[in-house]
Amino acid sequence: MAVSRERRVPAWAQIADAVRAQISAGELAPEDRLPTEAELMARHDVARSTVRQALTALVNEGLIVPRAPRGYFVRNRKPLFYRPQQEFRAQPAYPEMDRFMADHSAEGREPKQEIEVAIVDPPADVRKRLNLAEGELAAVRRRIRYLDGEPYNTNDSYFPLAVVQGSEIMNPADIARGANEVLRELGYPQTRTLDEIYIRMPDPNEIKRLELGPGTPVACHICTGLCDDGTPIRVVVNILPGDRHVIVYERDGMELRK
């Protein structure tokens, strides 16, 4: 079972292809252990680093996970639904949703979150969206959400400090009625939002905060909340690991009809 020595395709790529084929054929199921490096060396008659190059490629594709020194394992993806539209309302979905819900339910899992409030000089992208001048400060509520003790996503909400100073938003505890309701009481009802979703690899800080393995991309969901007159009042930066989320939007007739 040696690799082809005509160099049309690198040996490491041939090995990666073979393993990839086994995975997509179901011969290797999620959570299964791969053959050891030594076994792959023997099977394909190559040096160890060639095998490792193949395995590293598969790791970075998100297909397998190394769990030293136990071996490599086929990755198990279990994404849950993430619904930007339901952050601010508890509206029932259309019944068709149920067809997809079963696969992605968080039922029976233990949610937890850590909240931290700080006054910061906001990062440039947040400053721009909040329309703050240079030097103007922001309040940020940083949350890390967990399911069954595993980090699920992060949620950093930025507000102009001048608006929320002294309000309940500065208190690092859950706000039962929602931060949005507090903003309304403060005279800044949020009536429109702009959602931007960036797809990229995580930075080292995000990897640490969310305990991300290699080969795990993230969605960066930036939600800018606006008042009626267009004043930005809130910027939420969500980091959503790709192996733990499906982002879902529903759109109805109103917006589909020109």
Next chain:
Amino acid sequence: MAVSRERRVPAWAQIADAVRAQISAGELAPEDRLPTEAELMARHDVARSTVRQALTALVNEGLIVPRAPRGYFVRNRKPLFYRPQQEFRAQPAYPEMDRFMADHSAEGREPKQEIEVAIVDPPADVRKRLNLAEGELAAVRRRIRYLDGEPYNTNDSYFPLAVVQGSEIMNPADIARGANEVLRELGYPQTRTLDEIYIRMPDPNEIKRLELGPGTPVACHICTGLCDDGTPIRVVVNILPGDRHVIVYERDGMELRK
């Protein structure tokens, strides 16, 4: 400038950190060339494969791009807006172009698309969303969209074959008034949609079709179109490379008010 030999942090990680810091500090700007491998070997006093391990990590983070044999370069991200909410709207400006083209030709870039129509046994995930029985066939319009000759995204629209057989949808050419309008004429007006967005690394097929470099994650945007009675009539699978897209949604007062 040698690496620290206390093994708290691997040498390759220290080198990667150093380069990463230079990039985020702006010392290395997008499109700049990195030091050669030989230079990094000398600078950090390590073997070549250690340097390569550091560079491979940065490549897989999407931070740098290898352009052999010219060197490594800092990656340049130029994402364009992708607006699911406007994909199905009327096309006022240029009736011969679909919405995608109208949006981007204004930016001075040359849009192009390749359309291909086929009758297929749909993949399992599409079959499920279209609510088709085992063995029922679907028609698929496969599109690859280009900007300035570079692949931008792919867009595969699936329809129940029984519905669209013999219609304009089976013709591999642009449909000026939109496939949605054709569905309406056929008696299946699409009045709601469900958007799902998955974040993952591309598979080899997608890498080839979209000419993706390593370290480029994709969003898989699956849009299921429904009739008033909930019958699914259309499933669109979009593959959106992360370095070329920002997904944008707007939400207004209607849906924000509980």
Next chain:
DNA sequence: TAGTGGTCTAGACCACACT
């Protein structure tokens, strides 16, 4: 203690873009 992957070295030959 044995076996695993993690790290690192010191070589080698190749294809290709530039000059």
Next chain:
DNA sequence: GTGTGGTCTAGACCACTAC
């Protein structure tokens, strides 16, 4: 031709887990 990254070999030592 020169220099670059791409590929590959054949070793070595380490830390950790499972037995």
